[in-house]
Amino acid sequence: MQKHEFRSDWDIIIVGAGLAGINMAYRVQNQLPHCRYLVIESKSTVGGTWDTFHYPGLRADSDIYTYSYTWFPWNQKTKHPDRESVSRYLAAAASSFRLGNNILFNHKLHSAHWSSSLRQWELVCHHYKAPPSAVGLRTKFLIFCTGIFDHNEARPAEIAGLNSFAGPVIHPQFWPDDLDYSGKHILLIGSGATAMTLLPDLAHTAGSVTLVQRSPGYLLTLPERRHRKNGSWHWVHHLKWVLWMIVLKQFFQLCHWFPGLIKRICVFWARWQLPAHVPVDPHFIPAYNPWEQRPNVCFGWDMFRALKGGRALIETGHIANVDRHGLRLQSGKYLQGDIIVTATGLKLQFAGGVRILVDEIEIDLGERLAWNGAMVQDIPNVGFVAGYAHTSWTLGADMRAQLICRVIREMEKNGVPAMVPRFNGNVQAIAQRPVWLKSSYILAQEQCLPRVGRDGPWKARNTYLTDYLFGRYSRRVLEGLECV
Numbered sequence: 426m427q428k429h430e431f432r433s434d435w436d437i438i439i440v441g442a443g444l445a446g447i448n449m450a451y452r453v454q455n456q457l458p459h460c461r462y463l464v465i466e467s468k469s470t471v472g473g474t475w476d477t478f479h480y481p482g483l484r485a486d487s488d489i490y491t492y493s494y495t496w497f498p499w500n501q502k503t504k505h506p507d508r509e510s511v512s513r514y515l516a517a518a519a520s521s522f523r524l525g526n527n528i529l530f531n532h533k534l535h536s537a538h539w540s541s542s543l544r545q546w547e548l549v550c551h552h553y554k555a556p557p558s559a560v561g562l563r564t565k566f567l568i569f570c571t572g573i574f575d576h577n578e579a580r581p582a583e584i585a586g587l588n589s590f591a592g593p594v595i596h597p598q599f600w601p602d603d604l605d606y607s608g609k610h611i612l613l614i615g616s617g618a619t620a621m622t623l624l625p626d627l628a629h630t631a632g633s634v635t636l637v638q639r640s641p642g643y644l645l646t647l648p649e650r651r652h653r654k655n656g657s658w659h660w661v662h663h664l665k666w667v668l669w670m671i672v673l674k675q676f677f678q679l680c681h682w683f684p685g686l687i688k689r690i691c692v693f694w695a696r697w698q699l700p701a702h703v704p705v706d707p708h709f710i711p712a713y714n715p716w717e718q719r720p721n722v723c724f725g726w727d728m729f730r731a732l733k734g735g736r737a738l739i740e741t742g743h744i745a746n747v748d749r750h751g752l753r754l755q756s757g758k759y760l761q762g763d764i765i766v767t768a769t770g771l772k773l774q775f776a777g778g779v780r781i782l783v784d785e786i787e788i789d790l791g792e793r794l795a796w797n798g799a800m801v802q803d804i805p806n807v808g809f810v811a812g813y814a815h816t817s818w819t820l821g822a823d824m825r826a827q828l829i830c831r832v833i834r835e836m837e838k839n840g841v842p843a844m845v846p847r848f849n850g851n852v853q854a855i856a857q858r859p860v861w862l863k864s865s866y867i868l869a870q871e872q873c874l875p876r877v878g879r880d881g882p883w884k885a886r887n888t889y890l891t892d893y894l895f896g897r898y899s900r901r902v903l904e905g906l907e908c909v
Contacts, residue, residue: 435463437833438548438564440534440777442466443473445810445822446570447515448494450524452826455496457833463562464524465550467533471519475511477576480600482626483508486618486722488647490666491673491817494518498662505647505724532560536780537567539805541909544842546806565842566833568808570822571777573874580866582614582767586747594765597623606764608632612752614744615768616642617864618721623768625727628737635738635760637752641711643691643720644728646698670889673816677716684714691715698726700733707741716815717863770866775874776809795859795875796846796905797895798886799825800832802875805845805909808832809875813887814862820889828896835903847907848883855879881905 437457439449442464453462468476475483484507485492492506493499497518501510519525532550539546548562579596587594595604597619607630613620616638627634680687688711695709711718723729731737742754751761781788783804793802798821800808808829812818836844856876860867877885882905886892896902 434545435562435564436460437462437566437568438546438562439464439568439570440779441473441570441572442468442471442519442528442530443475443570443572444511444515444819445572445812445826446473447471447519447524448819448823449568449570449810449826449829450527451494451496451518451522452823452830454522454524454527456827456830460833462527463564464528465532465534465548465562466528466530469530471515471525471528472512474572474574474576475508475515478508478598478600479602480597480619480623482622482624484622484724485511485818486622486719487817487819488669488673490662490669492819494819495663495666495823497521498659534777534779535559536782537807538785539781539783539807541784541805544806544909566806566808568810568829569776569779570810571774571779573773573775573811575772575774575778577778578772580770580772580870582769584614584744584747584752584767587765587767589749590747590765591749592763592765594767597766597768598771604764606631609763610761611635611764611766612637612760612762613766613768614638615766615770616640616721617768617770618719620768621721621723621728623766624737625731627766628731628734631736633736633738634731635740635762637740637742637744637754637760638708639741639743641707641709641741642718643688643711643715644695644709644723645691645720646694646723646726646729670816670820674889677815680715687715691720698729700729703732703739708739713863719814719862719864770864773867773870773873781807790875791873792852793875794846794848794852794856794883795877795885797828797882798877799828800846800906802846802848802852805843813889814860815887816889821887821892824886824889824892824896828892828902831896831902832906841908843909844903844906845909846882846905848878848905852876855883857885859885861885 437453437460439446446464450464470476484505489499489506501514503510531554532552535551536549537546546564546567550560552558552560579598609631611627611631611634613634614637624634624636692710696705742756745753745755753759775790788804795801810822810825813821855878859874859877
């Protein structure tokens with residue numbers, strides 16, 4: 426690989442051109458029009474996760490109104506965001522505001538070095554087009570819009586004997602485009618959103634699909650209707666956006682206030698839709714309260730239609746082991762299959778796995794506190810954009826983006842070249858889990874994510890209205906930040 430040379434100083438560099446990165450670029454272009462900005466994207470097109478994942482049935486488990494941008498209403502025919510419609514939507518959003526002119530494609534950020542003497546970030550990017558080379562960039566402010574999942578490596582499924590299986594073992598994150606599963610018997614392991622979207626789609630072609638879940642999750646259903654474009658009536662989109670945001674927030678609150686009642690309603694709803702040969706117990710009665718894990722969403726009752734059709738089956742229990750031809754549950758029941766799909770969760774990764782150094786000292790993000798969910802303790806002039814866990818990802822990503830723009834405006838107003846979050850106490854004494862969801866793959870890997878505190882600028886921010894008011898109008902927006 427050729428040696429890099431630093432070039433082109435920028436005011437702001439954004440890492441990632443996915444859902445969060447496109448939104449961040451728009452906010453910078455709109456709220457900081459005087460700033461020279463650049464977006465670094467490792468792929469050849471926008472989309473992020475929606476360009477990486479290709480498994481059958483892939484779609485977002487959110488409504489289109491809060492999942493789409495407030496500044497660019499949903500313009501696709503479908504009312505449920507599947508991979509193709511989201512990809513087209515993101516490309517249209519970027520094209521409409523000419524954001525693509527500021528995107529550097531096929532460049533993956535490898536390391537970021539902060540120099541206190543220069544008050545700048547020096548970035549090393551790998552460009553893999555022939556000939557491979559390393560490209561150096563400088564910027565005053567760096568913003569990561571890389572999400573919290575590893576796009577290059579899947580989380581391995583820890584199942585005894587899995588390597589002995591004679592057929593293909595597929596992780597949905599790296600679904601082979603040439604996989605022929607027509608007429609095959611598929612064992613689909615998992616109970617999360619990925620498994621619930623895969624099952625109905627696979628059942629159309631496969632001989633049978635057996636969902637093998639260790640424990641069931643909550644399954645909510647939404648009717649499937651075509652989306653009517655609002656044309657120039659943006660107020661219709663905004664009204665529906667507000668209504669959906671209220672509904673999602675109130676449902677979340679009800680789950681915490683009356684978990685027993687909501688659980689009974691969800692179980693009753695599942696029992697009413699299930700075919701007679703599929704018992705609700707144990708397949709649809711979770712062992713945890715609503716919203717301790719993110720509920721699954723079934724669009725148009727496709728999950729229940731697949732079960733009624735007979736080509737989709739469901740088994741609940743712990744897996745004892747896998748052999749050449751199938752798997753055995755701890756109950757003793759044996760399930761034979763031609764293909765195993767492990768939809769058991771993704772690998773967590775913060776800041777895209779980039780090495781972050783401050784004056785030659787590498788920073789361990791998992792040992793630091795998050796400042797208002799948008800910056801990290803002891804790292805100057807860096808924003809981190811992630812979404813909400815309990816509502817649409819876009820809502821949280823947009824709030825982080827607007828807060829970061831506010832910080833940059835305040836820095837310019839006060840003539841401050843750099844600001845860094847500082848916490849002078851004992852981090853471990855106040856540190857709490859960064860994500861309160863109890864999904865097993867999150868509990869096993871959350872140590873790579875920055876911690877949150879109990880109060881002040883270190884507490885978690887996950888309510889859209891209060892976050893909006895804080896980022897837009899609060900006079901204490903710079904609390905916890907120190908000039909350097």
